[in-house]
Amino acid sequence: MMSRRRVGIVGFGNLGQSIFNAILNEPSLEVVFVWNRTKDVLRGIGGLALDNLEQFAEREPDLVVEVAHPSITARYGALFLSVCDYLIGSPTALADGLLEKGLRDVASTSGHAIYISAGALWGGEDIKKMADLDTLKGLRVTMRKHPESYRLTGQLAELAAEAADSDQEVTLYEGPVRELCPLAPHNVNTMAAAALAAHNLGFDGVIGRLVADPSIPDMHIVEVEVTGPGEPGAEFTVRTVRNNPAALGAVTGAATFSAFISSVRRAHGRGAGGIHLC
Incomplete structure (x- = not known):
């Protein structure tokens, strides 16, 4: 046994x-x-x-x-x-x-x-396979949540509070995942996992975009955009969108x-x- x-x-x-x-x-x-x-x-x-x-x-x-x-x-x-x-x-x-x-x-x-x-992170194994072959040329992860579903500090928290008081989405951050992780350690584990899967790009090469969106009180949305080989405008691309039901204020979605x-x-x-x- x-x-x-x-x-x-x-x-x-x-x-x-x-x-x-x-x-x-x-x-x-x-x-x-x-x-x-x-x-x-x-x-x-x-x-x-x-x-x-x-x-x-x-x-x-x-x-x-x-x-x-x-x-x-x-x-x-x-x-x-x-x-x-x-x-x-x-x-x-x-x-x-x-x-x-x-x-x-x-x-x-x-x-x-x-x-x-x-x-x-949807498609993580496929991202890693491309990284292993060095055919992964770009990776961008966008996370959208209601402002109350973020646990942030400093300027990002201030921006999220502004979004909560309005009906407009606000981009809190866009740039390398390495710089974002210490600013939002509770919220961007998906992006960190993507950076580890995409090891030929790493934390510096994978781009994270954090969006506070008051229009989605019951959902966390993760968009993953992969770019592979090819000429500009005709390269290999994959885009996935994951809608994960979540209670208002919850940091982790139900499916996670x-x-x-x-x-x-x-x-x-x-x-x-x-x-x-x-």
Whole structure:
């Protein structure tokens, strides 16, 4: 009988709780710990609650799943990878090039793998195939949400507030994904996943566009525009539009929950080293 894959969950908000509940009904997986910054939400899960994340290895996980905050990867990512595979739910952390390189190095030497959930990114595997062949010439990801569905700071928050007070959409940012990730770490994980899939372009070459649109209170829209080889005006192009139902003010759309749970199931068997989309 095949043993169940032992999973630790870091972060117990809506997404972490959905993963926890799904694993309870998944015969191939077993939760061995749950950690959360605030402990009150862990009431009711008994001995699975982990007080000190530094002691995660005592639970002998095969996979740690982060669905908390990019800072977790910055602080604990290398430690997780020294023990087991690691699924990063907040890949905006990897806009820090030194952190990305350091984690790749640890994964290569430890024999463990880094996984990134495709989440709301449609066509990620196809993008990666083009990047592998160096036929991917351009990638642009546009994210549209109601202003209240963004969690932003600084000037971007001010622009979103202006959009909320009007009936006009406002482009909050347009430019390299690397510069956007630290400005909106909770909102642009899809763009970060795209930059990792499009590794020949990377965080500097993939363009992100963030739009606050008051006309869509119940929907998150992600548009992915891919450009391949060919002459200008006659090049290979693909454009996808993903409409993801979401409650007003929700940062994560409904379909992303099931997509992430599927990623947890698929986060194994890719071999050590490298970053794998799942």
